[in-house]
Amino acid sequence: MSTTFAVLVGRDLRLAARRRIDAALPIAFFTVAISLFPLGVGPEPQTLRQIAPGVVWVAALLAAMLSVTQLYATDLADGSLEQMLLVPDARLAIAAAKAASHWLVTGLPLVVAAPVFGVMFDLSREAIAALVASLVLGTPVLSLLGGLGAALTLGLRSGAVLLILIIVPLCIPALIFGAGAVAAVDAGQSARGHYSLLGAVLIFTAVLAPLATAAALRIATE
């Protein structure tokens, strides 16, 4: 099981490295979406500081949803997914590996880029640290849930729309506690409660999403 996981993550990272432009699309979307807000809302520093956590978090959520639609589709189309499913008891490993490689390719760059946007929105140093911490805890949740959505909508026409309708509501707790942590720090309060809840959401999703994804893969390829 662990070798299947390693083999799949290795392959997905290699494929992402071969298609750098495609792999960079979510982070490009994230950058553009966030940069447009100061232009649309106006350059008032107080307003920007206030909306910054929400804006960064919403952009991260949309970037994850944008990139997750093709997570299983190409493997289904070229027959690779069938070969993966033939490995005995590998469904959990497949689900976990796909979510892990999605996070490494899209979630991790968002975490790394977040401080730059913190500076752009004139956040304090503590608030920027909180933003990074909340994204570290929260973006894996988006990848795990996105993987579930991709498996559920596998093989459907207009699956991408359905995926967003199914998965975005499930991502809302991560959005609330993630943005809430930064807002709390910005207001001079402790964010520990937010981190705990975000951590609980992460553990809950990490346990259940791969199980549900594995079941969805079985149904999709029957």
Next chain:
Amino acid sequence: MDQRQTASAQAASDAAIVVCELQCRRGDRVLFAPTSFVVASGTIVWVRGANGQGKTTLLRTLAGLSSPAAGEIVRTGSRPPLYLAHANALKDDLTVAESLRFLLQLAGEPISAAAIDAALERLGVASRRNAFVRTLSQGQRRRVALARLAAQREPLPWLLDEPFDALDASGVAVVADVIAEHARRGGSVVLTSHLPVPIDAPVPTVVQLHEPAMA
């Protein structure tokens, strides 16, 4: 040596797959009349039937990817069969050698670079080992997918969906050779083909799929 001989003799007397009154369904439609056959070790079974009769679904069911609508499949042996689908399971952005290595690693095959080269050599695509899959022709892609068979040493059951598709005459001859060799080693093969199967030893057993009786 003795042990190996007894083991292979024992395996030869065993049935690798027993199919009993099997029916498969796609959507609401039952695809073929109840079909029974035995795939003994060291034999080749050639599944025939009209287009849309369910040959691919039958192989997928034997592989365990779909569940049967009725009937039973008994597989002996702990490892799953090797299923080679109509789709080649190759990634455009990987090289030929990387693709083959991935498929073998996934199936848990012990692999070395030399074994991969030898398999590609056998299928006549060794010169393209570092080429990206997207630069290959259909026939070459099929050869890379089939190189998995040449790299496989254990007598697992093989389920091959149109293995000769897209191949030229020399490719067909090589693949027929690899399949016959596997059967002679005590492996079993179930294949579909709309062309005659050019294998003399062992002679393939034909399983014909029939229209289901009207309900």
